[in-house]
Each structure stands twice: as structure tokens, then as C-alpha cells.
Amino acid sequence: MWARDSIGPVMIAFLVLNTIAVALRVYVRSFMTKSFSYDDLAMLFAFSGFVVLCVTTFLSVTNGYGAEDFGLNPAYDQITAVKFFIISTLEYVIFVFIAKVSVALVLYRIAATSKPIRRVLEASVVIMFLWTIATSTIVGLQCRPLPFAWGEGTGTCMNPKILGNTGFSISAMDIASSFLYASLPVFLLRGVQLSLKMKISVCFLLGLGVVSSVATVIRLKYLVDVANLKSAVGPEAMNAYLTTFVYSITELGLTLLTASLAALRPLIGMIKWGNTQAQSYGQSYGVSGHRRSQRSRPDMGPSIRLDDIHSKASSQEYIVSKDGTAKSPHFVTVAEV
Template sequence: MSASTPQLTPAFLAEDRRPQARIGITVVTALSALVVLVRAYARGCLIRSFGWDDGLICVAMLMNIVVMALSLQVLRYGAGLHIWAIDPAQAPMLYKWLVAAQLVYMIALWMCRISGLAFYWRLNPMPQFQVYLRVSFAFVTAVLVAQVLIIALQCIPLAALWGGADGTCMGSKTVFISTAAMTIICDSIILLLPLKIVFSIHANPARKVALSVVLCFGVFAVMTSVCRIVAMIPAIKQADATWYFSVVMVWSDTEVSTAIIALSLPALKGLVGAVAGSTHKGSSHAESHSGSHDLQLHTVSPKESHLFQGKHPYQRSEIYPSDVYARSDGESEEALWVDEDSRAIHVQNTVRVSVSDRVEGV
């Protein structure tokens, strides 16, 4: 027996990583699904401004569930077992499900990126920034096409991958490393785009840092991409590749789920704001009955919206329906920041506030 081949004892062949992998995949997928449900509720029911970015992230979540289902099938047919413990008759099915999981995984990540670009488009409608978004959309779409072609053409014919036919293959190292590198580049682009927004606003450094944390949470998606590559290395180099496949599948699902969660965090700010605004609105209503001021709220046309609240709000045409719960201090839940230098009241996106004094008996 060669030095690279372990002793195939019954205990060794009985080792199984699949239970832990199933738990990990299910947990991260369920967590991302919960976040998307909360986001859909906040945007659709509380804020009533369900946009393209929200719809796209819901589609990405559905695809993430498909990725989970395909990953569980890969585990079912032997990923997480030692390669010598797999029934040779089941090996072709393992690789077929693996190819399917890889393709859907890449499409799910692309859908996450498109959702992120749609969110940035809504957040910053300035023409120059929209050019960046269009170029980014073209780039990430071209990368998706390249990744799909690499996976689909890694063996010619593809059946040669699982021994169903004679053919020529690129090699697993070329396939995994090239597609993973493209993924990290795309994730980094989506991560860096919000920095353009952060540097363009009027705010003190502390508020810019806080906004960066909210918008750039995608750094964790990049980190999971790196972890996935690290998990791939032994699967590529070691003869016992299937033993390491389970770890790769967990990181693949974690990467998609992390991207979904990261892109949903800014939208969840509206839920916190709506709850706080509802409480504040109730106290303001009580004050108006006590005789201080009469606060009148008027719905603003969806076309009247601003990039941010400040001295020089950039007016734009908003395609999303706007009916956001307002706070009496003039800040709506769509606003991610307020210009501290401003002394005037600018209401973001949804409400117009007018205050008038009334004198009884006149």
C-alpha cells in the first residue's frame, strides 16, 4: 500500500462528515431566509416601498434554497465520505449533482450582486454613479457567463467528468481556482461601490464610519469566499477528494447566505426606524391634543425624493411606491444618513411635514 493511501480499516471507512455538513447548510440557509422574510415584511408592509432590489433578493433566496437542496444531494451520494467508502455505482450521481450545485450557486451569487446594484441605484441616482453601476452589471454578468462556460465545458464531453464517456478535462484545480477567483473579484467590486457613496456625503468621520459598517457588511461575503477557496485546496490536492467535498459545500452555502444577509442589513434599518417612528408618532399625537402644535402629514408623490437629507439634497425620480412611516423630526426610514450641517428640514422620500400654530376662539 502506497504512502499516500491510508490503511482502509473498517473504522476509517465508516468515518462520516455528512451529519455536521447537513446541520451547517441548513442553519445558514434558514438564517438567511429569516432575514429575507423580515426584510420583505419591513419593506412591503411597514415602509410600503418594495423595490426591485427587494424582489431580486427574494429570488436569490429561492435560489439559495435550491443550492441547499442540491448540496444535500451531493452529500447523499458520498460527499463527506472517504473516496474508498463510496459505492462506485453512486460516484457518477455525486458528480452530476455537484455540477448542478455549482451552476446554481454561481447564478444565486449573481442574483445577489444584481440586487446589490439595484439597491445602490435606488440609493444614489447621480448620473456618474449610475455609469459605475452599469459597468459593474456588465462585468458581473460577463463573469457569470464565463463561470458557467467553465463548469459546463470542464470536460468535453461533460460525461467524461464522471466516467460516462472518454474525453478531455481541464482538471479540477483549473476549474475551482478560476471560478473562485472570479467570485472574489465580483464580490470585492460590490463591496467597494458603497465607498463612493460614503465619501460623497457631508458628515463627520464617526457617521461615515457607521454608514460604512452598514453598507460594507459585504466584507464578510468576501471572507467566506476566501474560506471556500481554502477548503478547496485539500479537495484538489488530496486523493481523498470526496472527504473534503462536504466542507466545500458548507462554505458554498454559507457564502450565498452571507451575501443575502449582508445585502439585507441596510434595508432592515427601515424596520427599526418604523418601530421607533410609530412610538414617536404616538407621543407627538398626544402633544398635539395637549395644545402645543398641530402636526400635519401629507403623502409625497413617489417622484419627489432625495438622495440624502442635507443642505443640498439631490432630487430624483423614484420608481418605487413610497408610503413610509414618518417621524416628526423629519427623518424617514429610507434615509440612511442626515447632513449634520443642515438647519432646514428635508424629508426623505415619503412625507411632507407642515407645522402650524392654532389659536382657539379666533
């Protein structure tokens, strides 16, 4: 059973990577840019949930969930294994929502002056919240009473097709939200006076979340197997659930990782690239070029907050008004781009 053998290393890898990435994000936001805010708190909460999710999944696997001799080996605790796996499934549904909210909050803060985009973000969070309530209710009520799912007492369980369709709906929400949040930076930066290089880097950093959808798309293949199960319990069902869960862990891990990496641009900016004289020349050129551009263009495009993108605490906002006057004394330079 490759899923049982793979899920442990996958969780360990993402726990290490995300611990480093989230710690660096907190450092950048707290000490470098001094812009720690509600989106960072949401990310910390999502990361804490990911740690709890990995712990409960470890407990399930170590107690025999997905093992070929599950039910025959006296070293395995069947009730504990199934119980913790169901708990992990519920945690996954909830913490995917929180991770997506943390990404939405980053865009919400950047779009401080764009009411239409903020309304879109608010609507997406409400839809995801309702979706999460519905799917978590189905997972929590998959067997009635729920203890019957891990072998206690008697009862009935839902048709596996319902659980499979629930998995499809979660995947649909994840893919749709990922592509929505990846495309919004394009509209945020439309008409803003920034170099093409800066615009591309911003769109790339804020669009990294699409990477997590790769695991989601792959998982769709295995959700078909879940939907075709004859019974929601038993060895075949456990193997199918555990296989999809490998990709679920990967998806959530990638979501947290890419969302944290998007905030590390100021840290990357500290690395010396190339000749410092060339950087100095570029900085001077960038300032004068920006001023000439201000004089020559009466309409500089919409104002936008870029405090999550630039590398210096003193340049947390670059706001250019319609009349061509800069509200901030600091100018974007080639060195910062």
C-alpha cells in the same frame, strides 16, 4: 471528512436565518415603507436560488458525495451524487451573481441623483455578468462530454489547475464587488446634510456585505489544494471540492443575510429605546435645529434618496437642493436618526 459533516448544518442554519431575514425584508418594504421594488425582486430570486442550491447539495451529499467509502458502499448512488454536485457548483456561480446584483440595485435606487455612481454600478454589473458567463462555461465544460464527470461513458476532463484558477477568479470578483459596494455609501453621503450618527449607521448597514468576503478569503486556502490536484475526479478531488463548497455556501448565505438586514432599519426603529420624553425632546430639537441649519447654510450638499434607510413611509425622500430649500415638508429628526 469534516467538510461532509459540516455542510449540512451550515446549509440548515443559513436556510433558517435567511428565510426569516428575507421575510422581514419583504414585510418592511411591502407594508411599512411601501417601497417594494426591483432590488427586492432580485433578492427574492437570489434567495429562491439559494434554496434550490441547498436542495441539490443535500441530494449530492446524501447519495455519498465526499464519503470515505464512496464507490464501495452499495447504498450510495455515485452517478447521482456527482451529477447533483456539479449542478450545485453551476448554481452557486449563477446565484452569487444574482445576489450581488440585488445589492447593486439597492445602491442604484439610493443613488437616484448621482449619475457617476450609477455609471459605476452599471459597469460593475456588466463586468460581473461577463465574468459569470465565462466561469459558468468553464464549470459546465470541465469534462467533455459532461456525463463523463459523473462516470458515464468515456471522455476527458480539464486540468484541475484550470478549475482552481476559475475558483480564484470567482473569489476575486466577489471580494472586489463587496468592497466596491461597501465603499460607495461613503461617496453617496459626502456633503449630504445628515448627522454623523446617521451617516455612520447608513454606511454600516450598506457595508455589511463585506462580512461575506471573510468566508471568501478563507476559501482561497482550499482553492490552492484544488489547483494542486493530480486528477479532477476521484475521492481526493471530491474532498477538496466539498471543502471549498462549505465556504461557498457560507459566503452566499452571508451575502443574502447581510443584504436583507440592511433593509430592516425601519423595523428596528419601532423598538422603544430609553425614555420617551427624551425622545420627544430630541424630536423637537431636531426639527428646529435642522431649520436653523437650513437658514445658515446656502449650500446643503447634493440631493440623495434615502427611502431604503428611514423608518417611516412618509419620509421616504429627504432631498435638499443647492439653494437651501427643502423639497420635502418632512425634516430629519433626532428620533429618526
